Each structure stands twice: as structure tokens, then as C-alpha cells.
Amino acid sequence: MPLYEHVFLARQDVSTQQVEQLVDQFKGLIESGGGTVGKIENWGLRSLAYRIKKNRKAHYTLMNIDAPHAAIAEMERQMGLNEDILRFMTIKVEAHDDEPSAMMQKRDRDDRRRRDDRFGGGERSERGDRGDRGDRGGRGERGERAPRRAEAE
Numbered sequence: 021m022p023l024y025e026h027v028f029l030a031r032q033d034v035s036t037q038q039v040e041q042l043v044d045q046f047k048g049l050i051e052s053g054g055g056t057v058g059k060i061e062n063w064g065l066r067s068l069a070y071r072i073k074k075n076r077k078a079h080y081t082l083m084n085i086d087a088p089h090a091a092i093a094e095m096e097r098q099m100g101l102n103e104d105i106l107r108f109m110t111i112k113v114e115a116h117d118d119e120p121s122a123m124m125q126k127r128d129r130d131d132r133r134r135r136d137d138r139f140g141g142g143e144r145s146e147r148g149d150r151g152d153r154g155d156r157g158g159r160g161e162r163g164e165r166a167p168r169r170a171e172a173e
Contacts, residue, residue, distance in 0.1 A: 021055060023116055024085040024092060028099060028108035029078035032065060039079045042104060046083070049095045055087020058116055063123045072106045080123070084116045 028046075030039050039062065047057045063080035072078070085092065092110055099105045119125075 021086050021088055023113050024087065024110050025113050025116070026083045026085055026092075026095075026108065026110045028081055028083075029068075029072070029106040030081070031073075031104050031106060032075050032077040032079070034079060034104050036062070036079070038104070039081060042102070043081060043083070046095050046098070049098060050085055050087050050091050053087060053091025053094060055085060055091045058084035058086065059118070060084075061121055061124055063121075075106060078106055082121055082123070085110075086116075 028042075030042060034042075043060055043062075047060075050057050059082075061082040063082065065077050065079050067077050068075065096108065096110060099108045
């Protein structure tokens with residue numbers, strides 16, 4: 021059977037549990053059509069590049085599917101009728117990746133960066149974290165401007 025990667029976007033006002041119900045509903049459609057659903061990744065609520073049906077955000081979900089074309093066509097037809105689904109895209113692939121997708125890897129990298137100490141701690145000089153810059157000729161110690169030099173006439 022052909023292999024597919026399927027991504028769909030659900031409305032922002034839908035809860036995470038309702039998104040999981042949608043996934044179960046579409047998984048049931050695929051299995052009743054003689055296919056199987058492998059990996060399912062919930063990418064979470066993310067901002068859209070532009071408004072879609074008055075929504076600025078959407079719940080993104082990826083599904084790896086091994087199914088005949090008829091089952092995919094029926095699932096896409098049902099998604100087109102469902103008001104909670106903003107967009108969907110199905111791509112035929114040669115093989116499925118068992119590793120997490122690029123979106124999940126990016127999220128893991130971002131989580132690690134937030135927990136890192138380099139943004140919260142570390143050594144800092146007395147004058148702040150940029151070090152001594154010396155006199156720049158801007159404002160004095162009390163904040164007043166330095167007088168301008170008279171131009172040579």
C-alpha cells in the first residue's frame with residue numbers, strides 16, 4: 021500500500037481533547053478503509069502566517085498513514101466537510117521516518133535553550149553584561165549632554 025504523510029490544521033478555539041477526538045475519528049476512517057496509521061504527532065497551537073477563516077492560530081497535527089487511495093480520499097472528503105478543520109495536506113512518500121519530525125526536534129531544542137543557564141546566570145561585570153565601553157562622548161555621569169564643540173569659522 022502507498023505511504024502518506026498527512027498534516028491538518030484545526031481551529032484555535034478547539035480544545036486539545038477535541039483535536040485528539042478528531043485524530044481518532046480520522047484514524048477510524050483510515051482503518052475502516054483497510055489502512056493503518058503509524059506515528060501521530062501533535063505539534064500544538066501555533067501561529068499562522070496569515071489569517072485563515074478569521075483564525076490567527078491553529079492546532080497542527082501530523083499523521084503517518086499506510087492506506088489505499090480510496091481511504092485517503094474519503095478522509096479528505098470528511099475533513100473538507102468538518103468546520104473545525106481549516107486546512108489539510110496529504111503527501112505521498114517513499115518511506116516513513118521513525119524519528120521525530122523536524123517540528124518536534126525544533127521544539128526539543130527550544131525547550132533545552134530555555135532551561136540553559138547561560139541566559140539567566142553566568143559571570144557579569146559590574147557595569148552590566150556588556151563590559152566597560154569607556155567614554156563615548158554622549159551623556160555625562162548625571163545624564164546631561166556634553167556641550168557641543170564650537171565649529172571653526
